[in-house]
Amino acid sequence: MHVQLDQPKCVAAGQCVVAAPDVFDQRDDDGVAILLTAHPGRHLYDEVREAVAVCPAAAIALVEQ
């Protein structure tokens, strides 16, 4: 599984950072999300799924394979 982040869609709400702090961070200047890793460990999948669900811009996807 890998994580995709559509940065132009991101509205800098920071929900993903709260849900999955090991996978997401925010740029300091404009708050746009950045991926700390596109291939998080299995133990982080639940947190990433939570981030996908809470992101108000539908900017995150967890892609199989």
Next chain:
Amino acid sequence: MRNIVIVGAGAAGLAAAETLRREGYDGTLTLVGQEPSLPYDRPPLSKQILAGQWEPERITLRAPDSFAALDLDWRPGRPATQLDTVNKGVILADATQVPYDGLVIATGVRARPLPGTGAHVLRTLDDALALRRCLAPGRRLVIVGAGFLGSEAAAVARSLGCEVTLLEPTPVPLAHAVGPEVGQLLAQAHFDHGVDVRTGVTVTETRPDGVYLAGGELVPADAVLVAIGSTPNTQWLIGSGLDVHDGVACDRYGEAAPTVYAAGDVAHWYNPLFDASMRIEHRTSAAEQGMTVARNLMRPESRKPFPSVPYFWSHQYDLRIQAYGHLRGHSEMAIVEGNLTERRFVAAYRKDDRVVGALAIGMPPKVIRQWRQAIADRATWQDAVLSTTVTTKG
């Protein structure tokens, strides 16, 4: 529970459906949607979609394969017309009855119209595409209502070269929400970008060629957008026994009646953090509440309340606005970081002796999160604000 029905296929309804599946619900899951399309996102409608920067496919909330993986009994294009809480069934426009043992009401709101004809509103994708077709250099757009929606549309229309008139009944746009100082700053952004902002004017009627003001004056237009707020979609609930005075009345868990929950723009709920009942039209709350009601339906013994600090953002011109908390009805505002002149600041809002809200423009995320925390922690105004800043009455 084997038959869960979700009515309303927007952000809240989709979040509820996804969360139910993620939490292991494997019974029948019916999603009823009035619109024919897959669930899509609304905030870009007044931004990238109106500007023509994004094509409609871009705002679909989930790719078709992710949506299919939810294994839904998907009923698009068929609004629910009635709820029978005695026999536990939802009746759809095609007269089919869908039985439920758990129900999520997520039907959102619709734009409030003005008397007259020919005016646009901006709530659905079709609305946005119809308005977009009217925007071109030199075209005159009159917008009624200088709230966040009207303001975003004004900014987009200016960027496309339209002549924009923004009509607002109050003296300072958005003052009731953000305070007069920040309201003035937002109004100034419109002036700076060549929008003709007219405050203190009441529109009585719309026409395809303009709007009539209370004094009888006709403000001519090639297109009119009415953005004066919204009405909850609860007509189908009349007679169900639910309290639908202003949205669906529910408790802090989102429950309106046994095994009946509401989420998103339509939910009117009690928020203990502010000791107030509220109905919030914010995109983040819609998803969070959808997730919360899904979990509460599945695990009634360990129910959780809705997240209590609302969050809202808006983009107008080069201004990126973010707000936390419950600003309406505040008694005082103070700039606690940065300053208004540079349009980079955090404003804190007070009610009684507490910090109840914060609004930021152009500030780094870490600074804003600190204020979100202060609101969540019920920080006193004295501790959080007074020691550091000069305040102004709001």
